[in-house]
Amino acid sequence: MKKNTVLGLEVPCGPNGVSVITVLQAIQGYYGYLPEEALEKAARELKVPLIDFYSVATFYKNFRLAPQGRREVVTCAGTACHVRGSEKITEEISRTLGVDISSTTEDGEYSLKCVNCVGACALAPLIIVDGRYYGQMTPLKVRRLFSDNPTKTEQTVSSGLSK
Amino acid sequence: MDLEAPKIKSAEEFFYIQRNYQKQYRDNNRFIAICGDTGCTARNSKAILGSLDRCLKEKDLSETVGARFTGCLGLCESGPLVIVYPEEILYHRVIPDDMPEIVEETVQAGRIIDRLIYRDPSSGEKYAYARGLPFYKKQVRNLLSGNWKTDPTKIEDYIAQGGYEALVKAVTEMSPGEVVQEVKEARLRGRGGAGFDAGLKWEECFKASGRKFIICNADEGDPGAFMDRSLLEGNPHAVLEGLIIGAYATDAREGVVYIRSEYPTAVEKIKTAINRAKELGLVGDDILGSGFGIQIYLSIGAGAFVCGETSALIASVDGRVGEPVQKPPRLVQQGYLDRPTVVNNVETLANVPHIIKQGAENYRATGTEASSGTKIFSLVGKVNNTGLVEVPLGMTLREIIFEIGGGIKEGKAFKAVQTGGPSGGCLPASYLDLPTDFESLTEVGSMMGSGGMIVMDEDTCMVDLAGYFLKFLADESCGCCFTCREGISRLLELVQNISCGRGSLDQLDLLKELAEVVKDSTLCGLGQTAPNPVLSTIKYFEDEYRVHILQNKCPAGVCRALITFEIIESYCNGCGLCKKNCPSDAITGEQKKPHYIDKDQCDKCGICFSTCRNEAILKQ
Known part of the structure; x- marks a missing residue:
């Protein structure tokens, strides 16, 4: 992925541009969790299958699919x-x-x-x-x-x- | 700090700037170092820094007395630590309100404050000067000594103390082949766990052609280990310098620091270090006019233990699910983006500048024949001096635990030491005189690992501990191999059966057999080493397993299903404290009369046991 923004959020680049993990980190950094709607929008924007987002989001411990407590x-x-x-x-x-x-x-x-x-x-x-x-x-x-x-x-x- | 510092374009320019920084550093040799590592920060060391700043301003001393918020000073148990320079007077367990007194008494009047100096818990002897402490005396702090005097956010401090000299030497005086040769001769072995020869890895990568990568593995996932975090937080430039030299030696023009997100301070420190090095031209194109250049990226992990395995790490850097892949092809042949890739651990890289600066022969003078140099251990658990220790490879466990670590807490008996994290093993007292080097530890069923050293006393149950590691690994298995995914869960089930009193001797045999199967039939290091904690505890503590199985007892009093709490009538004065605090309402009794525990209601949390002032609660 060559783009370095998603949903208007800046995403840090590695040697190979942005990755699914960095995109999810940026979204979670903004919302505090990974809202379904944001993931769908981001997947459309980056032309990545939504399943890629979910497989990574459920594999790693730091990603949250539900909002957190105060x-x-x-x-x-x-x-x-x-x-x-x-x-x-x-x-x-x-x-x-x-x-x-x-x-x-x-x-x-x-x-x-x-x-x-x-x-x-x-x-x-x-x-x-x-x-x-x-x-x-x-x-x-x-x-x-x-x-x-x-x-x-x-x-x-x-x-x-x-x- | 000179923000406008121009890029350094040659070795001469570097040494000119270094002389300036050294002069500045020497002129400001009166300073107070406050430990800013996670452990001490958690104990409020930031407020100590604030208090010091205020105090210096009030007394108009800001110009003459410096304040440095440093990396880990080592003796975490006694934090927050403060060292007054140039005398190197160490104060421990300091609170913000102590700072005015330290400035007045020690800095201005030159007197030592007796109540703040360290007292050895076993001998009771007092030590005012940092270097005299038994904890530091036996250590060889090659890598960690930088932490004491360096503000990790200031590249000036690092350069003033000889930092980046090795990089200058490498890129201006040596060819990549010579750097590789030097590291090979130094016999630098990977400090991340496997102990693979770092020079050989570099050599192979150097011989490959085209686009190449070098990755610093800072995904320190072993629970109870914090060496890499402390290096990155305390001396990030040392790691960075090692990484740049590694890139030069392997001719990789792109570097990645892969760091776990659980270490936010370390992430910040390495980020700052990379930016500062960029500003001075030590990272970027045409470093020191040599024509060699490197871009460095930061990749932040998302929380998966398996990503410490190099092929899984590479998948994670690429943004994919961290599943290890079959090797060969090895990563130096086909790694990140299918290009030759070298992955080195943080501590391995931090050793590189020392090797280049002092030469392989001098470096090899420390440590043993096959394991040269020093190793940092995080000495934790039931030991008096919890902290970060750096010793020559080959020092015995006894020296580390009893002489440096100050022995076992509360005078209890040593039971076992666990090295190598979840992949390592537990060693009993009979191995205390074993030298800690790669081969010796592996031979007896444990391993060096990344350097976690967890000390256990008589109150630790080995069956429970085996269960702890299995649970950890069952959670962290990526699920790729059947024998790892299902095998570890079944091992856990068997161990839990034993700790619940439902075990049998047949199950113990099955446990051993299954452990061997998991070991032999999984793809990556996680699965292959997962049974180590079970196998080593059975090997050295089989009696304890047998007592659980045959007598339904947990000798250490940990396994809940096998212990009971009871109130000794004659000791109970009916104060009601236990009753008040019992979360299960299992305790009844009238005031000033002996109380009783309803065993069916009791969930064995042990709160009554720890709250009773009359030792009237019996745990058995």
């Missing part, structure tokens, strides 16, 4: 986190927020994602909420972090975790 909770399931008990942390988040892994709460507030390793193993087990890292988590800290009064808990928990 807040994103990521739990790390790397080996270092696992041996320090990350499974219990994920379970507790799931229970406290009422959301399964890779899904979003009914009110559209939280999305829970479990990733393989974020490479900050000294903080294990850790979670990331809206880009902010919380290390040395315990199920109790999880509960405090997500209890009803978010502003109050955020303060107590973050001061407890900063060291």
Whole structure:
């Protein structure tokens, strides 16, 4: 593909121009997920079969076909986190927020994602909420972090975790 | 920073500019380095930098005292780390409010702040100077030393410390053949996992004709490994320099850095590095007037472990689904866009400038005969000094884990160390004196891999761990080969049966047999090495499997189906803490009277066990 824009969005080029992956990354970068309509339009614009978009979008973990919650909770399931008990942390988040892994709460507030390793193993087990890292988590800290009064808990928990 | 810096057109111009940068660097030798790596940033090191900036402004010291937001300083466990230069005084677990005191006491008055210096957890001894720390003392930080003094966003810092000298030497004094020869003689082996001779790969690519590519594999997918991320975040120019030299040696005019999207900071740092190198003419056409030129592209992964396999990586760079293909033809014959392609790992490339600068013979002086140079390991898990360590290849596991790593957390017993990521294996205490080189690790059923080293103590269950890796690999299998797609899932099922207490000795035999089948009958490295964690845990910890099967017990107290929680009446003072925190409402009892756990209701999350202040909860 020689074109370097799609749906008016700029797409970075590699040695072979833009690729299906870079197009999808650009669309997701703009919408936050891959809306069906946008994919159809982009496929027509680039004269690429729609199935190519879907096969790539469903193969790679980073692509999302549904909109995400307003807040994103990521739990790390790397080996270092696992041996320090990350499974219990994920379970507790799931229970406290009422959301399964890779899904979003009914009110559209939280999305829970479990990733393989974020490479900050000294903080294990850790979670990331809206880009902010919380290390040395315990199920109790999880509960405090997500209890009803978010502003109050955020303060107590973050001061407890900063060291 | 001189934004208008003109392109460097010759070696003379380079050395002239380097002298300027070196003078600037020397004149500003009073500075404070704050670790800006992901681990320390997560612990608020950005706010420390902000606090330092404010403090320097208030005291009117901005001109005389510098602030550098550096890459990983190594001792992640004690982050955020701050080093005061030129004395190299290391402060650990610093908070933003400490900065005014550091400036007043250490920078202005020349005194060391006792409460912020590092104390060895085992000996209790204090260390004020970074180089004296046992953690750093035994290391040979050839690749990582740049992190300490360099602001990764500033090419000036890198050049002032001798950066890009190797590139200048290669393109102005050496022919591509000579560069290849030097790397071959250095016996540089790929640091990504397989340990293939990098010089041989380059030689083959150099001999091919026409359009060629060189790709830097920064798709560090192994969980528990962050060496490549730290190199890219801390010293991106070193990797870039290696890539350009590699391109020169193989005569590839197009380079790609393939990096995983889970590392946003590393993506930013390498992007900045490429742009700065372009501005100075170190990337682009006619580098240093040599006639050689290279264009470098960034390709950001979309989240698939299998893309660390080179043929899958190439499919991904091309925007396709990352499925490995049959080799041969090997990639140096037919790779990206069906053209000859060399794929090198981040750390491999970072070694190249050192080889060119000091010569193959000097480089070979570190490490062993067959595995030369150093290797970076990410030492993580149940070890005291979690962090990034760089040691000569061939150092024993004991030295790394106990002398550098400071031993096991909370004085517990060492049980096993896992190297090589999901493709590697677990080694027991009897192998602690094994040298860490490519051959020794493979011989005993593990592998070097990319350098993750996960330490486990008595509280880690090996059956559970085998299940963890299998689950990871079952999720990450691309699904191309039947024995990988179905085989790993069946292996997982068998291991889960054992950890649920539904296992039998027949299943253990079946597990071993199936593991061998998966190993022998899959196409790529992912499938071929997938059974390693199972096979190595069975090999060294078969007793633990047997206890699960025959006695329905998990000795480490991890496998939920096999453990129970109970309250010891005489220890319980009825404080109600466990009852309040139990998510399953399984605990009953009146205040100030012993409580009880309803075993049917209990889902064994262990919250009561960790909250009880009187050690009244018994896990067995």
